[in-house]
Amino acid sequence: MxxxxxxxxxxxxxxxxxxxxxxxxxxxxxKQMVLFxxxxxxxxxxxxxxxxxxxxxxxxxxxxxxxxxxHFGNIVVFDDPITLDNxxxxxxxxxxxxxxxxxxxxxxxxxxGFTFVLNSTHHKGTITFAGADPILQNTRDISVIGGTGDxxxxxxxxxxxxxxxxxxxxxxxxxxxxxxxxx
Amino acid sequence: MxxxxxxxxxxxxxxxxxxxxxxxxxxxxxKQMVLFxxxxxxxxxxxxxxxxxxxxxxxxxxxxxxxxxxHFGNIVVFDDPITLDNxxxxxxxxxxxxxxxxxxxxxxxxxxGFTFVLNSTHHKGTITFAGADPILQNTRDISVIGGTGDxxxxxxxxxxxxxxxxxxxxxxxxxxxxxxxxx
Amino acid sequence: MxxxxxxxxxxxxxxxxxxxxxxxxxxxxxKQMVLFxxxxxxxxxxxxxxxxxxxxxxxxxxxxxxxxxxHFGNIVVFDDPITLDNxxxxxxxxxxxxxxxxxxxxxxxxxxGFTFVLNSTHHKGTITFAGADPILQNTRDISVIGGTGDxxxxxxxxxxxxxxxxxxxxxxxxxxxxxxxxx
Numbered sequence: 001m002x003x004x005x006x007x008x009x010x011x012x013x014x015x016x017x018x019x020x021x022x023x024x025x026x027x028x029x030x031k032q033m034v035l036f037x038x039x040x041x042x043x044x045x046x047x048x049x050x051x052x053x054x055x056x057x058x059x060x061x062x063x064x065x066x067x068x069x070x071h072f073g074n075i076v077v078f079d080d081p082i083t084l085d086n087x088x089x090x091x092x093x094x095x096x097x098x099x100x101x102x103x104x105x106x107x108x109x110x111x112x113g114f115t116f117v118l119n120s121t122h123h124k125g126t127i128t129f130a131g132a133d134p135i136l137q138n139t140r141d142i143s144v145i146g147g148t149g150d151x152x153x154x155x156x157x158x159x160x161x162x163x164x165x166x167x168x169x170x171x172x173x174x175x176x177x178x179x180x181x182x183x
Numbered sequence: 184m185x186x187x188x189x190x191x192x193x194x195x196x197x198x199x200x201x202x203x204x205x206x207x208x209x210x211x212x213x214k215q216m217v218l219f220x221x222x223x224x225x226x227x228x229x230x231x232x233x234x235x236x237x238x239x240x241x242x243x244x245x246x247x248x249x250x251x252x253x254h255f256g257n258i259v260v261f262d263d264p265i266t267l268d269n270x271x272x273x274x275x276x277x278x279x280x281x282x283x284x285x286x287x288x289x290x291x292x293x294x295x296g297f298t299f300v301l302n303s304t305h306h307k308g309t310i311t312f313a314g315a316d317p318i319l320q321n322t323r324d325i326s327v328i329g330g331t332g333d334x335x336x337x338x339x340x341x342x343x344x345x346x347x348x349x350x351x352x353x354x355x356x357x358x359x360x361x362x363x364x365x366x
Numbered sequence: 367m368x369x370x371x372x373x374x375x376x377x378x379x380x381x382x383x384x385x386x387x388x389x390x391x392x393x394x395x396x397k398q399m400v401l402f403x404x405x406x407x408x409x410x411x412x413x414x415x416x417x418x419x420x421x422x423x424x425x426x427x428x429x430x431x432x433x434x435x436x437h438f439g440n441i442v443v444f445d446d447p448i449t450l451d452n453x454x455x456x457x458x459x460x461x462x463x464x465x466x467x468x469x470x471x472x473x474x475x476x477x478x479g480f481t482f483v484l485n486s487t488h489h490k491g492t493i494t495f496a497g498a499d500p501i502l503q504n505t506r507d508i509s510v511i512g513g514t515g516d517x518x519x520x521x522x523x524x525x526x527x528x529x530x531x532x533x534x535x536x537x538x539x540x541x542x543x544x545x546x547x548x549x
Binding site for chain 1 (some may be wrong): 246247336
């Protein structure tokens with residue numbers, strides 16, 4: 001008799017755990033990585049070093065200098081080296097490729113759509129990100145919306161910190177990537 | 184004997200429920216929100232009120248007027264107030280930030296990539312959207328591809344309705360957001 | 367006694383299977399499709415046939431010819447027919463709509479953000495893609511980040527092959543779409 005009660009209890013406990021609607025998902029990361037990437041924007045003179053370029057601007061803007069009014073409307077395309085530490089000259093483990101848009105009239109924020117293309121002895125595959133980046137905040141979260149290769153079907157959250165910012169030309173971002181779906 | 188049969192049955196039932204391949208996912212939303220956002224496009228004269236600007240156009244286009252041929256190729260960057268009702272002057276609960284592209288030659292459709300940045304007493308966090316928006320249809324669905332903060336790892340579908348459309352300058356969208364993954 | 371041991375074993379086996387963190391996800395596609403799409407870029411003379419247009423370029427670029435230096439920074443908006451086979455003149459089953467960016471300084475790669483809008487007797491709904499496309503590789507994987515309609519909440523991976531490439535004007539891509547979350 002007692003065994004039957006236990007069986008029934010076990011059944012419903014597992015049923016609750018298994019049914020997708022009430023599934024208790026794990027908020028502990030199943031994989032974590034910290035990576036840096038480096039952006040040197042083209043200003044009309046630094047063609048040899050630049051890793052990104054302004055390609056669109058609103059009326060009256062130009063393509064070698066980020067616009068006034070918080071750069072609103074500037075679209076920048078980038079092909080930035082990814083490193084394991086914060087040194088621009090460290091051996092790259094991949095490229096961060098995509099675009100960012102300055103998209104606020106009264107402060108500095110951007111919208112990011114980009115992919116980490118990793119090709120090192122440790123990691124082969126891609127991680128794709130999208131989301132709003134309120135640049136002036138110390139840390140901000142964007143979404144990891146997909147992955148391929150070693151990151152097959154992964155999802156997660158990336159926490160961004162501005163690790164360096166030098167004039168209008170160079171910035172370096174630190175990304176702590178936490179995957180919560182690892183497959 | 185009968186108990187063993189039942190145990191085996193329970194085992195396989197739960198196994199089927201639990202295995203990801205045959206998982207029965209819940210098509211009932213685990214969270215729902217209705218929000219409005221308001222877009223006032225810059226036309227060269229309304230700098231004080233505008234919340235968006237044309238930043239790219241195909242050959243022959245200009246940046247203060249959406250192009251002919253269904254605006255094909257225009258990219259608009261926006262920073263639009265989000266409200267709980269359809270009144271432009273209601274207190275905003277956040278900003279809709281990102282871009283849309285007019286991307287059909289023979290009708291009005293757009294492609295959206297944007298984020299709701301919510302910062303009210305009720306909701307703190309971001310929701311990121313992407314997808315095609317066939318503007319002339321009464322309702323159309325786009326994908327919720329990620330979330331942060333209160334919307335950590337969320338996914339879902341947003342149903343868009345054009346709630347108002349005034350000339351080439353102002354439109355208001357109603358979004359019913361249904362989350363099916365809530366974490 | 368033996369039965370209790372078995373019960374406990376079953377309980378923990380199922381618990382392990384059911385808990386999201388250690389969930390064994392299915393790497394076999396739950397749905398597969400092969401589709402082609404065709405891109406004819408506007409060059410200033412082919413207005414009647416073109417399905418895409420350059421809408422942004424870095425300093426010094428123009429909008430009727432992809433730029434030098436591996437087209438870095440060009441943004442192209444497209445509205446391309448989707449077909450079931452590799453014939454441009456086959457009856458389209460939908461439109462591929464969105465944009466691509468050439469985003470590498472020293473080789474040909476692009477970044478894609480687009481949606482398949484399908485509207486045939488077989489499929490009604492949208493599939494949204496994002497990711498890096500290293501064009502010169504034989505096959506490359508991008509992420510399926512969301513879906514609506516028949517593809518409600520789907521996720522997966524699309525493997526791209528360049529099926530044809532004619533001058534600077536026409537290319538055709540073959541997409542093998544593998545969904546791993548089907549709902």
